[in-house]
Amino acid sequence: MxxxxxxxxxxxxxxxxxxxxxxxxxxxxxxxxxxxxxxxxxxxxxxxxxxxxxxxxxxxxxxxxxxSLNGVAWWAVMLFVWIAGIELDLKKAWAHRVESGITAGLALGVPMALGAVAAALLLGMGTQWMGPRALTWQFIVGVGMSCAVTALPILILLMEKLEILRQPIGQRILRYASLDDILIWGVLAVILMDWSRVSKQVIFLALFAVATVLFRRLMRAIPARDRWYVGLIWLAVAAFGADWSGLHFMVGAFLAGVVMDADWFEQSQMDALRHHVLLVVMPVFFLSTGLRTQWGMQGGAVFAAAGLLLAASVSGKLLGTHLAGRILRWAPGEAGIIGWLLQTKALIMIIFANVLLDKQIITSETFTALLLMAVGSTMLTVPIVAPRLARIKELVLRAS
Incomplete structure (x- = not known):
């Protein structure tokens, strides 16, 4: 054939x-x-x-x-991360900056700290977990952040299923997840900082800042029907620049999206594009991700590592949101619902882990453990949250 x-x-x-x-x-x-x-x-x-x-x-x-599959997967994930960047609503987060900052900070910081402890424990289990090009701090911070990631697109999907996306509690959770998304990509950029190529990275960031100003003026001036085409060109150029500078094309894709305004496009078109990307090309990315898993002779160790990371991730999110609930005086049961929803992983964490694997900060064994952790955390969400929502229906209508 x-x-x-x-x-x-x-x-x-x-x-x-x-x-x-x-x-x-x-x-x-x-x-x-x-x-x-x-x-x-x-x-x-x-x-x-x-x-x-x-x-x-x-x-x-x-x-x-x-x-061939990898080529399709690269473009699919760039589109997905770009859309996630466009849909970040920083204006709402700023309007509720104290509440959002406290919650997002604790919901990210606590699981990241526990994940870093888990990473240190993995290093004590052997040398098969850290990639050949990683410094110890890069491995620990990278794995720690993997435990703190919230998958915003999957979160939207699950909240639609639970019928709370357009309710006040759903909009609050989106604000917290949006702030965490920015911090996640910022930390990734720091982890990937290559001091031997720092001049290239400075050049890229400087040119990107100037180009962003010109790009935003252009997007406001052109007809709405042309914005999708120009936006895709912008995505490819920004992703190329980030990869050329020693960062990663997915960092460039996120930056390309986050400097764009969602109101440049019709919401129905944006929703349809996200749906079609998930339907048409993202399955290829999932398959290519699966092709990168590795069990070797340490299959039991990989499952043990996944269990350790899952415990750090879930307990960290729940502890972080319960601390936020105490500080902000949330109603009883509210912190648990928010914590379980924010611990959803899947897509974004898998993308994050792919970058760490590409840059040889983690090994295939660690990547496999992180992948299992992401799947497990996501599968836990709806079965645990749905009964809690049914018992405390008034939380859905509670404004922030």
């Missing part, structure tokens, strides 16, 4: 298997389709399919096919 034919077989598998599991298995309550796609990517990777059926795995996921 030609590479094109095998590529199409791989694409058929990518879209067929998770859809059938999700639809026929009725997993939507605890595992939305995107979570099933992530799990399917793991199962189709070298650690499961590759070990059980090595010849079949090598036939379908040959080097040329994987290279």
């Amino acid at each position: 030609s590479t094109t034919e095998i590529f199409l077989i791989a694409m058929a598998i990518i879209f067929t298997v998770p859809y059938l599991v999700w639809r026929l298995g009725g997993t939507d309550y605890f595992a939305p389709l995107v979570v099933v796609q992530i799990i399917t990517g793991i199962l189709l990777g070298p650690g499961v399919l590759g070990r059980a059926f090595p010849d079949y795995y090598q036939f379908v996921f040959s080097a040329p096919v994987v290279q």
Whole structure:
């Protein structure tokens, strides 16, 4: 068979298997389709399919096919991160800056600290966790931040399912998650700072600042129908500049989105674009992520590491939001609901971990443990939050 034919077989598998599991298995309550796609990517990777059926795995996921899939996955994740940046509403966060700052700070800082402790414990378990190009502080901070990440797009999806997205509590949670998103990418930029290429990074940031001013003027001046095209050009250029400077193309994609205003576009079009990116191309990213998992001879250790990271992540979020609730005098039960929703991981954490793996700050074993942690934390959310919301319905209508 030609590479094109095998590529199409791989694409058929990518879209067929998770859809059938999700639809026929009725997993939507605890595992939305995107979570099933992530799990399917793991199962189709070298650690499961590759070990059980090595010849079949090598036939379908040959080097040329994987290279083609990676190209689609790169563009998919750039689009996704770009949209996430555009949709950050910093004006609302500023309007409620004291409450948002306290909550977001504690909801990020506490799990990051516990995650850093977990990372230090992993280093004590052996040398297989830290990447060959990492400094110790980069590994500890990177893993710690992975435990603190909130997946804003998945959070939106789950709050829609719980019917609280447009309610006051849902809008508050979005503000907290939006502030954390900015800090997450800021910390990633610090972790990736390459002092041997710092001049390139300074040049990129200076040129990006100037280009942003000109770009924003251009976007206001051109017709609405042209803004999508110009925005995509801006995305590609910014992602290239960030990668060239030694940061990462996903940092550039986020920066390209965060300097854009959501009100330049119709909300219905933005929602449709996010939906179509998730539907059409992000499954390829999930598969390519699964192909990067590695179990090796330390499969038990990987699961133990995932359990440790999951405990640090969940307990950290809950402790952070309970501290915020005490300070801000929230109603009983409110901190638990907010904490469980903010600990949702999946997409953004997987993207974050992919960057750490690309830069060899973590190894494939650590990446696999983080991936398992992200899936586990996301699957816990709805089953735990839904009964709590049912018991405390008045929280949904409580204004901030």
